[in-house]
Amino acid sequence: MKFVDEAIIKVIAGDGGNGCISFRREKFIPFGGPDGGDGGGGGSVWLIADEGLNTLVDFRHQRAFRAQRGQNGMGSQMYGKGGEDTDIRVPVGTVVTNVDTDEVIGDLTVNGQRLLVAEGGRGGLGNIHFKSSVNRAPRKSTPGTPGDMRELKLELKLLADVGLLGFPNAGKSTFIRAVSAATPRVADYPFTTLHPNLGVVRIGTDQSFVVADIPGLIEGAADGAGLGIQFLRHVSRTSLLLHVVDIAPIDGGDAVEQVRAIEQELAKFNPELLERPRWLVMNKADVLDENERHARAKEIVERLEWKDPWFLISAISREGTWDVCQKVQQFFDAARAAARNADEAAADVRMRGEG
Known part of the structure:
Protein backbone atom coordinates (compact mmCIF):
# COMPACT_ATOMS: atom_id res chain seq x y z
CA MET A 1 0.00 0.00 0.00
CA LYS A 2 1.29 3.45 -0.90
CA PHE A 3 2.30 5.55 2.12
CA VAL A 4 0.41 8.84 2.33
CA ASP A 5 0.98 11.08 5.33
CA GLU A 6 -1.09 14.15 4.42
CA ALA A 7 -4.66 14.61 3.26
CA ILE A 8 -7.27 17.36 3.03
CA ILE A 9 -10.87 16.35 3.68
CA LYS A 10 -14.21 18.12 4.06
CA VAL A 11 -16.55 17.15 6.89
CA ILE A 12 -20.21 18.18 6.96
CA ALA A 13 -22.37 17.50 9.99
CA GLY A 14 -26.09 16.94 9.59
CA ASP A 15 -28.55 19.82 9.94
CA GLY A 16 -31.12 19.67 12.69
CA GLY A 17 -34.69 18.79 11.71
CA ASN A 18 -37.33 21.52 11.70
CA GLY A 19 -39.93 21.87 14.43
CA CYS A 20 -43.51 21.03 13.50
CA ILE A 21 -46.65 23.18 13.57
CA SER A 22 -49.54 20.87 14.31
CA PHE A 23 -52.78 20.85 16.28
CA ARG A 24 -54.52 18.02 17.98
CA ARG A 25 -57.50 16.83 15.99
CA GLU A 26 -59.79 14.33 17.68
CA LYS A 27 -63.49 13.72 17.58
CA PHE A 28 -65.44 15.59 20.27
CA ILE A 29 -62.34 17.64 21.16
CA PRO A 30 -62.78 20.84 19.15
CA PHE A 31 -59.89 22.72 20.78
CA GLY A 32 -57.14 20.13 21.09
CA GLY A 33 -54.33 22.63 21.21
CA PRO A 34 -50.84 22.52 19.69
CA ASP A 35 -49.01 19.19 19.47
CA GLY A 36 -46.13 19.80 17.05
CA GLY A 37 -42.98 17.92 18.04
CA ASP A 38 -39.35 19.00 17.87
CA GLY A 39 -36.98 18.17 15.06
CA GLY A 40 -34.23 15.63 15.60
CA GLY A 41 -30.62 16.66 16.05
CA GLY A 42 -28.25 16.30 13.12
CA GLY A 43 -25.56 13.66 13.12
CA SER A 44 -21.97 14.62 13.99
CA VAL A 45 -18.69 13.64 12.34
CA TRP A 46 -16.07 11.89 14.46
CA LEU A 47 -12.49 10.78 13.80
CA ILE A 48 -11.45 7.51 15.42
CA ALA A 49 -7.83 6.39 15.82
CA ASP A 50 -7.30 2.89 14.47
CA GLU A 51 -3.97 1.11 15.00
CA GLY A 52 -4.82 -1.18 12.08
CA LEU A 53 -4.23 1.70 9.65
CA ASN A 54 -0.80 3.07 8.79
CA THR A 55 -1.49 5.46 5.92
CA LEU A 56 -3.95 8.16 4.82
CA VAL A 57 -4.15 6.76 1.29
CA ASP A 58 -7.90 6.11 1.52
CA PHE A 59 -8.52 9.85 1.60
CA ARG A 60 -7.09 10.15 -1.90
CA HIS A 61 -10.32 8.61 -3.16
CA GLN A 62 -12.91 10.02 -0.76
CA ARG A 63 -12.49 13.58 0.44
CA ALA A 64 -15.99 14.55 1.62
CA PHE A 65 -17.81 13.02 4.58
CA ARG A 66 -21.37 13.95 5.52
CA ALA A 67 -23.44 12.97 8.55
CA GLN A 68 -27.18 12.39 8.38
CA ARG A 69 -29.73 15.20 8.74
CA GLY A 70 -32.16 15.13 11.64
CA GLN A 71 -35.77 14.26 10.86
CA ASN A 72 -38.44 16.98 11.06
CA GLY A 73 -40.83 16.98 13.99
CA MET A 74 -44.35 15.60 13.53
CA GLY A 75 -47.79 15.97 14.99
CA SER A 76 -49.02 14.21 18.11
CA GLN A 77 -45.93 15.50 19.90
CA MET A 78 -43.72 13.14 17.90
CA TYR A 79 -40.11 14.20 17.87
CA GLY A 80 -38.01 13.70 14.77
CA LYS A 81 -35.37 10.99 14.72
CA GLY A 82 -31.81 12.18 15.26
CA GLY A 83 -29.37 11.84 12.37
CA GLU A 84 -26.76 9.11 12.53
CA ASP A 85 -23.16 10.09 13.23
CA THR A 86 -20.42 9.44 10.70
CA ASP A 87 -17.24 7.79 11.98
CA ILE A 88 -13.99 8.21 10.05
CA ARG A 89 -11.13 5.90 10.92
CA VAL A 90 -7.61 7.33 10.74
CA PRO A 91 -4.19 5.97 11.74
CA VAL A 92 -2.93 6.42 15.27
CA GLY A 93 -0.65 9.46 15.22
CA THR A 94 -2.89 11.68 13.08
CA VAL A 95 -2.85 15.41 13.81
CA VAL A 96 -6.01 17.27 12.77
CA THR A 97 -5.87 20.94 11.75
CA ASN A 98 -8.64 23.34 10.68
CA VAL A 99 -7.55 24.56 7.24
CA ASP A 100 -9.36 27.92 7.53
CA THR A 101 -7.98 28.93 10.93
CA ASP A 102 -4.77 26.84 10.99
CA GLU A 103 -5.85 25.71 14.48
CA VAL A 104 -4.90 22.23 15.67
CA ILE A 105 -8.18 20.57 16.62
CA GLY A 106 -6.72 17.42 18.07
CA ASP A 107 -3.97 14.80 18.09
CA LEU A 108 -5.05 11.15 17.96
CA THR A 109 -2.32 9.20 19.75
CA VAL A 110 -4.20 6.29 21.36
CA ASN A 111 -5.99 3.44 19.63
CA GLY A 112 -9.77 3.95 19.85
CA GLN A 113 -9.48 7.65 20.72
CA ARG A 114 -12.41 9.68 19.33
CA LEU A 115 -12.35 13.30 18.20
CA LEU A 116 -15.43 15.38 17.37
CA VAL A 117 -14.60 17.41 14.25
CA ALA A 118 -18.08 18.58 13.13
CA GLU A 119 -21.06 18.84 15.48
CA GLY A 120 -24.57 18.21 14.21
CA GLY A 121 -27.17 20.96 14.24
CA ARG A 122 -29.82 21.17 16.94
CA GLY A 123 -33.39 20.25 16.16
CA GLY A 124 -35.96 23.03 15.87
CA LEU A 125 -38.78 23.51 18.37
CA GLY A 126 -42.35 22.48 17.60
CA ASN A 127 -45.26 24.78 18.29
CA ILE A 128 -46.05 22.95 21.53
CA HIS A 129 -43.27 25.01 23.13
CA PHE A 130 -44.92 28.33 22.28
CA LYS A 131 -48.27 27.68 23.96
CA SER A 132 -49.13 30.19 26.66
CA SER A 133 -52.15 31.57 28.49
CA VAL A 134 -52.46 34.34 25.93
CA ASN A 135 -51.55 32.28 22.86
CA ARG A 136 -53.27 28.93 23.01
CA ALA A 137 -52.96 28.17 19.32
CA PRO A 138 -49.45 29.24 18.36
CA ARG A 139 -48.53 28.93 14.71
CA LYS A 140 -44.87 29.20 15.38
CA SER A 141 -41.97 26.78 15.24
CA THR A 142 -38.23 27.11 14.72
CA PRO A 143 -36.07 25.55 12.03
CA GLY A 144 -33.18 23.25 12.87
CA THR A 145 -29.74 24.81 13.04
CA PRO A 146 -27.19 23.90 10.38
CA GLY A 147 -24.44 21.40 11.20
CA ASP A 148 -20.78 22.36 11.23
CA MET A 149 -18.87 22.26 7.96
CA ARG A 150 -15.08 22.28 7.99
CA GLU A 151 -12.12 21.58 5.79
CA LEU A 152 -9.54 19.59 7.69
CA LYS A 153 -5.90 18.79 7.14
CA LEU A 154 -4.90 15.34 8.35
CA GLU A 155 -1.20 14.89 9.02
CA LEU A 156 0.25 11.55 10.05
CA LYS A 157 3.23 11.61 12.38
CA LEU A 158 4.68 8.20 13.08
CA LEU A 159 4.55 7.00 16.65
CA ALA A 160 8.01 5.57 17.18
CA ASP A 161 10.37 5.45 20.15
Missing part, protein backbone atom coordinates in the same frame (compact mmCIF):
# COMPACT_ATOMS: atom_id res chain seq x y z
CA VAL A 162 13.54 5.74 18.07
CA GLY A 163 14.14 7.65 14.86
CA LEU A 164 16.98 6.89 12.45
CA LEU A 165 18.62 9.95 10.91
CA GLY A 166 21.27 10.20 8.27
CA PHE A 167 22.21 10.92 4.68
CA PRO A 168 20.90 8.70 1.87
CA ASN A 169 22.74 5.37 1.69
CA ALA A 170 24.04 5.67 5.26
CA GLY A 171 22.58 2.21 5.94
CA LYS A 172 19.45 3.09 7.91
CA SER A 173 17.23 0.61 6.05
CA THR A 174 19.85 -2.12 6.40
CA PHE A 175 20.03 -1.40 10.14
CA ILE A 176 16.28 -1.67 10.65
CA ARG A 177 16.23 -4.94 8.67
CA ALA A 178 19.00 -6.27 10.89
CA VAL A 179 17.32 -5.51 14.21
CA SER A 180 13.60 -6.00 13.44
CA ALA A 181 11.20 -7.89 11.20
CA ALA A 182 10.69 -4.84 8.97
CA THR A 183 11.76 -5.30 5.35
CA PRO A 184 12.35 -1.87 3.83
CA ARG A 185 13.76 -1.71 0.33
CA VAL A 186 17.55 -1.70 0.20
CA ALA A 187 19.62 -0.73 -2.87
CA ASP A 188 22.92 0.92 -3.73
CA TYR A 189 21.50 4.26 -4.90
CA PRO A 190 20.25 7.31 -2.97
CA PHE A 191 16.63 7.76 -1.85
CA THR A 192 15.82 4.06 -1.97
CA THR A 193 13.51 4.67 1.01
CA LEU A 194 10.65 6.84 -0.20
CA HIS A 195 8.50 6.63 2.93
CA PRO A 196 9.12 5.94 6.63
CA ASN A 197 9.25 2.33 7.78
CA LEU A 198 8.46 1.10 11.28
CA GLY A 199 10.04 -1.90 12.93
CA VAL A 200 9.55 -3.44 16.37
CA VAL A 201 12.78 -4.44 18.11
CA ARG A 202 12.24 -7.15 20.73
CA ILE A 203 14.90 -7.50 23.41
CA GLY A 204 13.00 -9.74 25.80
CA THR A 205 9.53 -11.05 26.58
CA ASP A 206 8.29 -7.70 27.88
CA GLN A 207 11.00 -5.51 26.42
CA SER A 208 10.61 -3.91 23.02
CA PHE A 209 10.68 -0.56 21.27
CA VAL A 210 9.61 0.84 17.90
CA VAL A 211 12.17 2.26 15.51
CA ALA A 212 11.37 4.43 12.49
CA ASP A 213 13.53 4.45 9.38
CA ILE A 214 13.23 8.07 8.22
CA PRO A 215 14.02 8.61 4.50
CA GLY A 216 17.48 10.05 3.87
CA LEU A 217 17.94 13.75 4.45
CA ILE A 218 20.32 16.06 2.63
CA GLU A 219 21.52 19.59 3.10
CA GLY A 220 18.57 21.94 2.54
CA ALA A 221 15.96 19.36 3.59
CA ALA A 222 14.26 21.83 5.96
CA ASP A 223 13.73 24.08 2.92
CA GLY A 224 12.33 21.26 0.80
CA ALA A 225 15.46 19.84 -0.85
CA GLY A 226 15.53 16.12 -1.61
CA LEU A 227 12.57 14.44 0.04
CA GLY A 228 12.31 17.62 2.06
CA ILE A 229 10.54 18.73 5.16
CA GLN A 230 7.68 16.25 4.66
CA PHE A 231 9.62 13.59 6.58
CA LEU A 232 11.45 15.74 9.13
CA ARG A 233 8.22 16.04 11.11
CA HIS A 234 8.22 12.28 11.78
CA VAL A 235 11.25 12.82 14.01
CA SER A 236 9.28 15.09 16.35
CA ARG A 237 7.54 12.27 18.27
CA THR A 238 10.58 10.09 18.87
CA SER A 239 12.28 10.02 22.27
CA LEU A 240 15.71 9.01 21.01
CA LEU A 241 17.51 9.69 17.73
CA LEU A 242 20.12 7.39 16.24
CA HIS A 243 22.27 9.37 13.84
CA VAL A 244 23.56 6.82 11.32
CA VAL A 245 26.61 7.85 9.33
CA ASP A 246 28.69 6.01 6.74
CA ILE A 247 32.13 5.77 8.30
CA ALA A 248 33.77 5.68 4.85
CA PRO A 249 31.45 7.27 2.24
CA ILE A 250 32.00 5.69 -1.18
CA ASP A 251 31.77 9.11 -2.85
CA GLY A 252 34.69 10.39 -0.78
CA GLY A 253 32.47 12.61 1.37
CA ASP A 254 33.33 13.65 4.91
CA ALA A 255 31.32 11.84 7.59
CA VAL A 256 31.80 14.71 10.03
CA GLU A 257 30.46 17.26 7.56
CA GLN A 258 27.44 15.04 6.89
CA VAL A 259 26.65 14.88 10.60
CA ARG A 260 26.92 18.66 10.89
CA ALA A 261 24.74 19.16 7.82
CA ILE A 262 21.94 17.07 9.36
CA GLU A 263 22.31 18.99 12.63
CA GLN A 264 21.76 22.24 10.74
CA GLU A 265 18.60 20.87 9.14
CA LEU A 266 17.27 19.77 12.54
CA ALA A 267 18.02 23.22 13.98
CA LYS A 268 16.21 24.96 11.11
CA PHE A 269 13.19 22.67 11.35
CA ASN A 270 12.90 22.62 15.15
CA PRO A 271 15.78 23.67 17.45
CA GLU A 272 14.33 21.51 20.24
CA LEU A 273 15.31 18.41 18.29
CA LEU A 274 18.98 19.15 18.94
CA GLU A 275 18.26 18.94 22.69
CA ARG A 276 16.80 15.45 22.30
CA PRO A 277 19.03 12.45 23.12
CA ARG A 278 20.96 11.63 19.94
CA TRP A 279 23.47 8.80 19.62
CA LEU A 280 26.03 8.43 16.87
CA VAL A 281 26.03 5.12 14.97
CA MET A 282 28.98 4.76 12.60
CA ASN A 283 28.00 2.14 10.03
CA LYS A 284 29.74 0.06 7.34
CA ALA A 285 32.73 -0.78 9.54
CA ASP A 286 33.12 -3.98 7.47
CA VAL A 287 34.66 -2.01 4.57
CA LEU A 288 37.71 -1.16 6.70
CA ASP A 289 40.21 -3.38 8.45
CA GLU A 290 40.21 -3.67 12.26
CA ASN A 291 42.82 -0.99 12.97
CA GLU A 292 41.61 1.50 10.37
CA ARG A 293 37.96 1.36 11.42
CA HIS A 294 38.75 2.15 15.07
CA ALA A 295 41.14 4.93 14.11
CA ARG A 296 38.52 6.44 11.77
CA ALA A 297 35.81 6.22 14.45
CA LYS A 298 38.05 7.90 17.03
CA GLU A 299 38.86 10.69 14.59
CA ILE A 300 35.16 11.33 13.84
CA VAL A 301 34.24 11.41 17.53
CA GLU A 302 37.07 13.80 18.35
CA ARG A 303 36.34 16.18 15.47
CA LEU A 304 32.66 16.30 16.42
CA GLU A 305 33.52 16.62 20.13
CA TRP A 306 30.80 14.03 20.62
CA LYS A 307 29.71 13.64 24.25
CA ASP A 308 26.76 11.27 23.85
CA PRO A 309 27.04 7.49 23.35
CA TRP A 310 28.48 6.31 20.02
CA PHE A 311 28.76 2.94 18.33
CA LEU A 312 30.74 1.32 15.55
CA ILE A 313 28.70 -1.26 13.63
CA SER A 314 28.22 -3.10 10.37
CA ALA A 315 24.48 -3.36 9.69
CA ILE A 316 24.99 -5.67 6.69
CA SER A 317 26.78 -8.27 8.85
CA ARG A 318 24.87 -7.29 12.03
CA GLU A 319 28.14 -6.72 13.84
CA GLY A 320 27.51 -4.43 16.84
CA THR A 321 23.77 -3.99 16.15
CA TRP A 322 22.65 -6.06 19.12
CA ASP A 323 24.75 -3.93 21.46
CA VAL A 324 23.03 -0.79 20.14
CA CYS A 325 19.58 -2.32 20.70
CA GLN A 326 20.42 -3.39 24.25
CA LYS A 327 21.68 0.09 25.13
CA VAL A 328 18.52 1.62 23.63
CA GLN A 329 16.34 -0.71 25.70
CA GLN A 330 18.28 0.23 28.84
CA PHE A 331 17.68 3.90 28.00
CA PHE A 332 13.90 3.38 27.86
CA ASP A 333 13.84 1.12 30.93
CA ALA A 334 15.63 3.83 32.92
CA ALA A 335 13.27 6.52 31.61
CA ARG A 336 10.18 4.48 32.58
CA ALA A 337 11.62 3.75 36.03
CA ALA A 338 12.29 7.45 36.58
CA ALA A 339 8.73 8.28 35.50
CA ARG A 340 7.30 5.71 37.92
CA ASN A 341 9.40 7.06 40.79
CA ALA A 342 8.25 10.60 40.00
CA ASP A 343 4.60 9.50 39.97
CA GLU A 344 5.01 7.67 43.29
CA ALA A 345 6.70 10.69 44.85
CA ALA A 346 3.90 12.97 43.64
CA ALA A 347 1.31 10.53 45.04
CA ASP A 348 3.07 10.54 48.43
CA VAL A 349 3.04 14.34 48.51
CA ARG A 350 -0.70 14.39 47.75
CA MET A 351 -1.45 11.80 50.45
CA ARG A 352 0.52 13.74 53.05
CA GLY A 353 -1.29 16.92 52.06
CA GLU A 354 -4.68 15.22 52.43
CA GLY A 355 -3.66 13.69 55.73
